[in-house]
Structure formats: structure tokens, C-alpha cells
């Protein structure tokens with residue numbers, strides 16, 4: 001009888017152990033995601049902020065530039081990935097258009113940040 005009880009306790013502790021590991025890794029993943037978004041935010045502010053509103057509120061400095069939080073109203077954000085990789089020229093016709101060359105890691109971060117601020 002006592003043996004049987006120990007076995008139950010063992011099973012329970014394995015279960016909780018597994019749950020704990022699972023929760024820790026989920027937390028690590030989400031803090032990694034946060035760090036990625038933070039890097040993306042810095043990239044957006046540094047490269048795009050002088051024209052586009054890069055935050056969750058506020059107007060663009062250059063009124064012709066759409067605030068980043070509304071980009072997904074026009075098209076899925078995934079479409080941007082390619083455009084960014086090729087040096088973004090989408091919709092940037094005209095004299096003011098600077099050409100951007102972001103590397104893959106920067107693009108990943110920027111997109112993660114953009115995804116986190118979209119308003120429908």
C-alpha cells in the first residue's frame with residue numbers, strides 16, 4: 001500500500017516537473033520575442049522615425065508617410081519582408097525616398113516589432 005502511494009507521488013512530481021520545464025521554456029520564448037521586438041523598435045526609430053510614426057500612437061513627422069501601426073490595413077505584413085530584403089522602395093516614390101538595406105536579422109526584428117503594434 002505504502003509503495004503504491006509513493007508511486008503516485010512520483011507520478012505527480014514528474015507531472016509537475018514537466019509542467020515547470022514547459023512553463024519556463026514558454027517564458028524564455030516570450031522574453032526572446034520581446035527582445036526581438038525591442039531591437040525592431042530601435043531600427044524603426046533610427047531609420048524610419050524621421051518620416052513615419054513608429055509607435056502605437058502619434059502622427060508621422062512627414063504627413064505623407066503612413067504610421068507603421070496601420071501598415072497591415074493595406075496589406076499583410078509578410079509582404080513587407082521581401083520588400084525590405086530587396087531594399088525597400090515600395091510606395092517610396094519621389095525625391096524623399098532613401099533606399100534601405102537591412103540584413104535578415106534586422107528585418108526579422110523590424111517585422112516582429114511592426115506586428116506587435118498593428119491596429120486594425
Ligand code: HEC
Pocket residue numbers: 044047048049050051052062064065066071074080088090091092093096097098100
Ligand atoms: C524620408 C522619409 C521616409 C523615411 C526615412 C522612410 N519612409 Fe517609408 N514612406 C515615406 C513616404 C512619404 C511614404 C508614402 C509614399 C506613398 O504613399 O507614395 C512611405 C511609405 C512606406 C510604406 C507603405 C508603402 C505602401 O505601399 O503603402 C512602408 C511599408 C514604408 N514606408 C516603410 C518604411 C520603412 C520600413 C522605413 C525605415 C526602414 C521607412 N519607410 C523610412 C517616407 C519615408
